[in-house]
Each structure stands twice: as C-alpha cells, then as structure tokens.
Amino acid sequence: MDSDFHSIRRLPPYVFAEVNKLKAAARANGRDVIDLGMGNPDSPTPKHIVDKLIEAVQNPRAHRYSMSKGVPGLRKAIAGYYERRFNVPLDPETEVVATLGSKEGLANLANAITSPGDTIMVPNPSYPIHAFGFMMAGASIRHLPTTEGTDFMHMLERAAKHSVPAPTALIVNYPSNPTAEVRGLDFYADVVDFCRKRNIWILSDLAYSEIYFDDNPPPSILQVPGAMDIAVEFGSLSKTYSMPGWRMGFAVGNKKLINALTRIKSYLDYGAFTPIQVAATAALNGPQDCVDEIRAMYKQRRDVMIQSFAQAGWDIPSPPATMFAWAPIPDRFKHLGSLEFSKRLLLEADVAVAPGVGFGEYGDGHVRLALVENPQRVRQAARSIKAFLSRDDVADAAYKPVLQAAAQ
Known part of the structure; x- marks a missing residue:
C-alpha cells in the first residue's frame, strides 16, 4: 500500500484532485464547465x-x-x-x-x-x-x-x-x-x-x-x-x-x-x-514579437476578467504579472474555506478554480483563477458567477448526479 512508502507518507492528499474529480464528473454529466483552475496555456505555439x-x-x-x-x-x-x-x-x-x-x-x-x-x-x-x-x-x-x-x-x-x-x-x-x-x-x-x-x-x-x-x-x-x-x-x-x-x-x-x-x-x-x-x-x-503577442493576450484576458467579475459582484485585485489572478473568497463564503468554496462554485456555477489551500495553509482565504479562457468564455463565467452569488440558497439536489459520479 502507498502508506508503506516513506516518501509517499510525507505527501498530503492532493487538494486539487478533489476539484478535478468533480470537474470530470460534471463534464461526464453534460455540463459545460469553464475551467479557470489549471494554468495550462491554450494558445498555439508560434x-x-x-x-x-x-x-x-x-x-x-x-x-x-x-x-x-x-x-x-x-x-x-x-x-x-x-x-x-x-x-x-x-x-x-x-x-x-x-x-x-x-x-x-x-x-x-x-x-x-x-x-x-x-x-x-x-x-x-x-x-x-x-x-x-x-x-x-x-x-x-x-x-x-x-x-x-x-x-x-x-x-x-x-x-x-x-x-x-x-x-x-x-x-x-x-x-x-x-x-x-x-x-x-x-x-x-x-x-x-x-x-x-x-x-x-x-x-x-x-x-x-x-x-x-x-x-x-x-x-x-x-x-x-x-x-x-x-x-x-x-x-x-x-x-x-x-x-x-x-x-x-x-x-x-x-x-x-x-x-x-x-x-x-x-x-x-x-x-x-x-x-x-x-x-x-x-x-x-528568433523573433520575439510572438512574446509580445502572448503577453498582450493575457493582459486582455486579465482586464476582461477583473471588469466582468467586478460587475458580477466579485472584486478581484488586478494582477501585475503571471497568467493568474489571486482572488479573495467573497465575504459571504469565507467561512467555507477555499476547497469547499471551489466545490460550490463548480457545482453551482460550472466554473472551476484552484483552491488556495492547495498552495499552502496561508492561501486558504483565496482561490487562483487562470487566464486560460478567451474573453467570451470569461464573460460567460462572470454571468454564471453573478447568478451564483445572488442566490439565497444552494441547489445541491440539481447536482446530485455529479456528486454521486465523483464519489465513485
């Protein structure tokens, strides 16, 4: 068993795996998940x-x-x-x-x-x-x-x-x-x-x-x-x-x-x-104009995300660099912690993010958003998040098939 191996015993459970499992189950159930979790560039190599x-x-x-x-x-x-x-x-x-x-x-x-x-x-x-x-x-x-x-x-x-x-x-x-x-x-x-x-x-x-x-x-x-x-x-x-x-x-x-x-x-x-x-x-x-173009693409996505998410009711500091935004959990959900909030966002808004606790205990008040979707998809995510933030209750029953599939 894994627990018999010293190096494996020293590693905690992989936090991102829980969200990834839910994401796979949601997609298997036909849901259109907008994935802002993994920092996986989507633009073609020059x-x-x-x-x-x-x-x-x-x-x-x-x-x-x-x-x-x-x-x-x-x-x-x-x-x-x-x-x-x-x-x-x-x-x-x-x-x-x-x-x-x-x-x-x-x-x-x-x-x-x-x-x-x-x-x-x-x-x-x-x-x-x-x-x-x-x-x-x-x-x-x-x-x-x-x-x-x-x-x-x-x-x-x-x-x-x-x-x-x-x-x-x-x-x-x-x-x-x-x-x-x-x-x-x-x-x-x-x-x-x-x-x-x-x-x-x-x-x-x-x-x-x-x-x-x-x-x-x-x-x-x-x-x-x-x-x-x-x-x-x-x-x-x-x-x-x-x-x-x-x-x-x-x-x-x-x-x-x-x-x-x-x-x-x-x-x-x-x-x-x-x-x-x-x-x-x-x-x-070789020519480095492609680097300028890639940088401009991420800047556009950043600006769209910050603006559209703010309009949805989620204020996020504008990142000065990288392909990520480090987003404080909205006050209403802070008590959940980053992992549970990430699960709720996925199940109720079809938006996947990376829970901050996966980067260390001091990250638990945040989630990481990757700039890996085009502006249209980012705006779509913002609309879903706006609806999620405006709800008075949760709709767990609607996502029971997803939860059951992820548990298998």
Missing part, C-alpha cells in the same frame, strides 16, 4: 517554433539519445537570453543546464543538495513543488507566510533565527505563482545580502519573467552583485512561448549548484528530445 521542430525531427540522427544537460546550441541560446534581457553573462558550459520544464529542475536540484533533516525556507502560499520537492528529498520545511501585509524580510530573519538546524536553502518566486506578486532588485539585494552572510543557498523560480503587464519587466536575482555566489534561477519556455507540453526549461547561476543538478540529471535522463531542444533554441534566438 509557427516558426513548430516549423523548426518539424525540420529537426526529419533528421534521422535527431532521434538518438540527446544530452542530459542540453545541446550546446540551446545552452548558448539561454546564456544569450540572460545577456540580452538581464545583462547577466553566463558560461554555457558551467552555469547553464537545460531541464524538462522548471518543475523537474527544481525537484532534481532539491534531491541533489538535500540531506535528511535539512531545513528549507519556502514561502507560503507557493507553487507546490517548491515545498514538496524538498519534502520528498527528506527536508523539513520552514514556511514563510507571504500573505498581504506581512514583511518578508522579517519573516525570513525570524525563520532563520529559530530553525534547527540552520536553514540550507531559501526558495523565492517572483512574479509569484499563485499570488502574482512582483518584487524589484532592492528586494533581491536584501535577500542576497541576508543569505550570503548565513551561507544559505537561494533557488529563484522565474518562470513568469515575460508575462507582465506594466512597463517594468521583472528582474532576475542574478542581476544583484554577489548573487552568483549563492543563487540559481529556474526559467521556462512554457508560458513565454506557449509551449507547456514541450517540457522545456532551464537552470542558470552558481556553478556548484548547476554542477550538482547536471550530475544528478546524468543519472536520471538523457535530456529532452533533440528536436524539441533545437526548436527551443529557435524560440530564444
């Missing part, structure tokens, strides 16, 4: 990237084993991106490694650098792999509350002071999934200074570096002087180029951390399919 994949896949030699750390051309393209975007020079041989998406890289680096019982500081709420990647590697997680009004540096100092053993690493993620919060270089400078003095590694997740909606592109922690001494940063092509299923990401930064990740990956995989790496190289080196 044509020139797909064309390069098709060209590369026709080369018989491309079907052999690839390189675990990434083909040289891709690693050079990643280094070139950091030089152009952040003015950060990188050695493609020692400071860059290609990964199977950023999630794989984070989990494998956690496994590479963690000893049982190590203390890792992780924001809460945060993307699940940030905590669970280290948890599966045997670490103890020290959660840093990042709810509105909290002082991150105060929480960091408090956690470092009271952790036994002293913390090994810190995760940072800005623009944040799920909260969409952004931070500037002054914040990173304070974090780097703090961690350098205490010999704490920093793992920065910058997956949403290109999905921003104002005139200030999110910075990289590696822009801070001295950051390369202790920090590694993860990026992804999934959202930037609408390539989620391609599973192409990277890690860059501190040579010791990159070497650790490269070495452990050499035992676990042969790298992404070579044509995918060639196409990823074309994405990074």
